[in-house]
Amino acid sequence: SQQGEEDPQALSIQEGENATMNCSYKTSINNLQWYRQNSGRGLVHLILIRSNEREKHSGRLRVTLDTSKKSSSLLITASRAADTASYFCATDPAVGDTGGFKTIFGAGTRLFVKA
Amino acid sequence: NAGVTQTPKFRVLKTGQSMTLLCAQDMNHEYMYWYRQDPGMGLRLIHYSVGEGTTAKGEVPDGYNVSRLKKQNFLLGLESAAPSQTSVYFCASSQTQEGYTFGSGTRLTVV
Numbered sequence: 151s152q153q154g155e156e157d158p159q160a161l162s163i164q165e166g167e168n169a170t171m172n173c174s175y176k177t178s179i180n181n182l183q184w185y186r187q188n189s190g191r192g193l194v195h196l197i198l199i200r201s202n203e204r205e206k207h208s209g210r211l212r213v214t215l216d217t218s219k220k221s222s223s224l225l226i227t228a229s230r231a232a233d234t235a236s237y238f239c240a241t242d243p244a245v246g247d248t249g250g251f252k253t254i255f256g257a258g259t260r261l262f263v264k265a
Numbered sequence: 266n267a268g269v270t271q272t273p274k275f276r277v278l279k280t281g282q283s284m285t286l287l288c289a290q291d292m293n294h295e296y297m298y299w300y301r302q303d304p305g306m307g308l309r310l311i312h313y314s315v316g317e318g319t320t321a322k323g324e325v326p327d328g329y330n331v332s333r334l335k336k337q338n339f340l341l342g343l344e345s346a347a348p349s350q351t352s353v354y355f356c357a358s359s360q361t362q363e364g365y366t367f368g369s370g371t372r373l374t375v376v
Contacts, residue, residue: 181363192355192367242362253362255308
């Protein structure tokens with residue numbers, strides 16, 4: 151079973167609107183990251199939020215983390231057609247015996263921004 | 266600023282054939298990873314390495330082998346390809362667990 155699950159699976163909005171994607175996970179984490187993937191390309195790291203942080207901003211991106219609900223959200227404000235991509239959350243589980251290196255990716259949210 | 270380079274970008278194999286996927290990074294990262302991406306499944310970790318000369322199994326290691334003889338290179342081998350290994354393979358590297366750099370992927374089809 152996957153650690154991170156994004157919701158919705160797909161999202162279609164008009165340019166200028168805000169896009170919100172959610173991620174839920176199952177175990178305690180050290181950090182949660184969001185990545186972006188354009189069609190046919192590799193993933194690109196967008197933003198990281200640590201387990202002791204509740205909100206983080208980067209440009210038009212806003213990430214929140216609620217460790218009590220084991221969930222995170224990614225908000226893209228004033229979306230543009232160029233934001234069309236898949237967005238993945240990735241969690242670094244705080245599991246003692248793994249030694250790290252087990253960042254787990256969700257299945258992603260496909261965002262389509264119509265011009 | 267090449268980052269992570271994967272070769273080849275596309276490959277078609279017949280069942281039973283073998284091949285090696287090459288990943289090279291120029292950022293002096295300690296850690297390297299091989300993932301596969303299948304529709305609706307997200308990325309699944311195949312093998313990873315925490316340094317030159319070390320490798321470890323990930324979530325889905327069966328049917329694959331890896332080697333990290335040089336710090337900058339991480340090779341993924343398929344000894345006897347099966348149709349179930351049709352996928353897009355991504356290599357990634359990192360210096361910490363706080364942000365991976367990915368290659369552009371290898372699309373492999375096994376017929």
